[in-house]
Amino acid sequence: MSDAIFPARVIICEVAPxxxxxxxxxxxxxxxxxxxIRALANTGVQSIEVTSFVHPKxxxxxxxxxxxxxxxxxxxxxxxxxxxxxxxxxxxxxxxxIKKLKxxxxxxxxxxxxxxxxxxxxxxxxxxxxxxxxxxxxxxxxGSISVAFGCPYEGKVPLxxxxxIVDRYKKMGITEVSLADTTGMANPKQVYQYxxxxxxxxxxxxxxxxxxxxxxMALANVVAALQQGVIHFDSSVAGLGGCPYAPGATxxxxxxxxxxxxxxxxxxxxxxxxxxxxxxxDVKNMLGHDGGSYMLQAGPxxxxxxxxxxxxxxxx
Numbered sequence: 001m002s003d004a005i006f007p008a009r010v011i012i013c014e015v016a017p018x019x020x021x022x023x024x025x026x027x028x029x030x031x032x033x034x035x036x037i038r039a040l041a042n043t044g045v046q047s048i049e050v051t052s053f054v055h056p057k058x059x060x061x062x063x064x065x066x067x068x069x070x071x072x073x074x075x076x077x078x079x080x081x082x083x084x085x086x087x088x089x090x091x092x093x094x095x096x097x098i099k100k101l102k103x104x105x106x107x108x109x110x111x112x113x114x115x116x117x118x119x120x121x122x123x124x125x126x127x128x129x130x131x132x133x134x135x136x137x138x139x140x141x142x143g144s145i146s147v148a149f150g151c152p153y154e155g156k157v158p159l160x161x162x163x164x165i166v167d168r169y170k171k172m173g174i175t176e177v178s179l180a181d182t183t184g185m186a187n188p189k190q191v192y193q194y195x196x197x198x199x200x201x202x203x204x205x206x207x208x209x210x211x212x213x214x215x216x217m218a219l220a221n222v223v224a225a226l227q228q229g230v231i232h233f234d235s236s237v238a239g240l241g242g243c244p245y246a247p248g249a250t251x252x253x254x255x256x257x258x259x260x261x262x263x264x265x266x267x268x269x270x271x272x273x274x275x276x277x278x279x280x281x282d283v284k285n286m287l288g289h290d291g292g293s294y295m296l297q298a299g300p301x302x303x304x305x306x307x308x309x310x311x312x313x314x315x316x
Contacts, residue, residue, distance in 0.1 A: 009268040010231045013047040013208070014040050014255055016283065017068070018083055020240025022052065022059050024287060030064045034071035036283060040237065041072075043275040045255075047079045049102065049234070053089035069096040081142070085116065090130045100140040102178065103127050107145050107161055110153035115146070120161075124168050131172050143169040144178040144210070149194070150185025159194055166202055176206040178234065181221065184214025188224035195228040208232030211253050212241060213292055218253035219261055226267070233258065238280040239291035251291025256280050260300050273300060 017037050021028055040048055050072065056063035065082070072080070081100035084090045090101055105123055106112035112120045127143075134141045145165055150156050162179070169177055179194075191209075198207060209225045209232070211218040222233060239254035256276045259269050277295050284290040 006226045006265060006267055007229065007231045009270070010226075010233060010262060011046060012255065012258065012269055012271060013049055013081070013232070013234045014045045014237060015049040015210070015234045015252060016040070016236040016238065016240050016255070018049045018052050018062070019234075019252060020236045020238070020283075020291070022061050023241060024061055026287075028061065028286075030067045030071070032286060033064070033068050036237075036279065036286070037068070037072050038075065039279045039282065040276075041075050041078045043279060044269075044271040045078070045276075046270065047081065050080045050082060050098075052083035052085075052104075053092040053096075053098075054083070054085050058085075066092065066096045069098060073097055081140075083144075084130065086126065087129050087133065090133055094133065094137050094139055098139070100142065101130065101134055102142045102144055103130065103174075105143065105145055105165065106151075107147045107157045107165065108151040108154045111147045111151050114153070120165065121168075124165065128172060131174065135173075141174055142176040142178060142208075143172075143174045144180060146180045146182045148179040148186075149181045149190055150183055152183050156185070156190075159197055162194065162198065163201060166198060166205065170202060170205065175204065176208065176232075178208045178210050178232075180210035180234075181212055181218075182210075184212040184217065186211070186221050187217060188220045191221045191224040192228060195225060195230060199228060206232065208234065210234040213239065213251060213253050219257065222253065222258065222261070236291065237276060238283045238287075238296065239293045240283065240287075241291055254280065254291070254293040254295065256293060256295040260295055264301060 051065040051068050052062050053065050081102050082093045082098045083102045083104055084093050085104045106115050109119045112123055116123045131141055211221050235255040235258045236252035237255045239251040241252035259271045259273050262269050
């Protein structure tokens with residue numbers, strides 16, 4: 001570990017307005033969503049996943065996607081992206097003004113059947129018209145792979161499946177893929193090994209990581225990804241999140257915890273820690289809970305008063 005070479009800077013995409021809010025049963029008023037996104041935009045974060053253009057019956061919490069995007073369209077210094085499940089969702093997102101789409105795909109057939117009602121290969125083939133549509137409108141498209149390391153129905157996901165999916169993405173012209181540990185089943189050794197192979201097989205592909213902290217290993221998995229040179233990470237303020245199609249899935253790694261950990265390691269994020277903690281507090285107060293945040297519980301190391309050493313006590 002002492003000889004590890006870590007990146008000097010990472011890029012964090014805040015996903016609470018989509019991944020965090022979608023799991024909330026109680027309706028969050030549109031104006032509250034806009035207020036939180038605006039507060040997040042003032043923390044130094046460069047990218048925010050603001051919503052998902054899914055059918056309202058699938059995720060009622062995000063039925064106001066167009067209104068949310070309209071309420072933040074003046075925030076031109078932030079790159080906004082949205083999750084889209086199909087062509088209809090992509091059309092809505094592009095019409096609303098979204099400039100980056102993220103595709104929604106499972107790593108296993110069992111999870112795909114539960115999530116998208118079709119097998120993985122069929123779901124991925126369905127992305128081709130989305131990519132074509134985005135190209136016509138000069139909109140970016142990123143791929144994703146949910147349950148990339150472990151599936152609640154099939155267990156550990158073989159690396160070969162991930163390679164096959166990434167290869168299909170590559171053939172579609174997609175150059176960025178998010179690997180999501182949706183169920184928090186990944187471990188640092190697995191993350192390091194999978195990324196080692198993927199980066200060798202696809203040297204021109206950008207990989208981003210989306211870790212859930214279901215079993216308390218998210219930060220360790222971040223370190224493993226850093227050791228493979230990954231600089232793109234998703235996180236959710238106050239540790240919110242979960243997947244309605246992954247039993248037992250809990251929140252994402254908390255943005256404030258991730259920022260604190262990286263900066264303690266000397267890795268820049270561009271995000272103001274105090275500001276992101278304030279937003280996390282506001283979100284917790286708004287919802288009445290958080291998803292698991294060490295910063296909300298203990299605060300940053302820099303806030304601790306240094307204790308006098310034994311020698312200093314004697315000298316007094």
